[in-house]
Amino acid sequence: MDFHILRQLARQPHTTQREFAKMLCVSLGRINYCMNALLDKGWIKAQNFQRSDKKLAYAYLLTPEGIDTKARITARFLKRKRAEYDALKAELEQLTA
Template identity: 65%
Template sequence: MSQRDLAKHLGVSLGGVNYCVKALIDIGWIKAGNFARNEDKRVYAYLLTPKGIAEKAALTARFLRRKMDEYDALKAEIEQLQAELAADGR
C-alpha cells in the first residue's frame, strides 16, 4: 500500500502520513528500503524493526487486556441485571 493509499484509507493527508512514517523511522520502529531493481525509484518497503515488533506486541497486549476488562465488566453487568430480574420474579 502506498502512502497515498494509506492516507486515503485513513482519511488523513498524504503529508500527515509521510510525517508519521518519518517519525516511526526516526524512533527505530520501522525501517525503509527501496527496491533497487524497480524502475520506479519511489517504491519503498517499510519493515518493522525488532524494536517496532516489540512495541506492536506490547500495544496488542494492552489492547487485549482492555478488551478483556470490557468483557468482564459487561458480563458482570448482565449477571447483575439477571439477578435483579430474578429477584423481581421475572
C-alpha cells in the same frame, strides 16, 4: 495509530502511505508524520523497491525494536479490549437479570 501501522507493516511491508491513509481514514500528511516518527524511533526502516508500474517506491520493514514494540502495544491493546468486554458483559448481565 502506531499499532495499526505496525500491524499492517508486519502483514504487508509494501503498503504505501496513500494506502494507509485510505485504510485508516486519515490524511496522507498525518500518515507521513506518523511514518517519519516511527522511522525516527527506529521501529521501522524504509527500503527502495521497484513497483510493477516502473516507479520507485518504499517498503517499510519492522526493525527488531519495532517487532518488540508491536508485541508490547498488542498486549496493551488486548488487555484494554478484554477489560471493555468484561465491563460490557457485566452490564448485560445486570440488564438481563
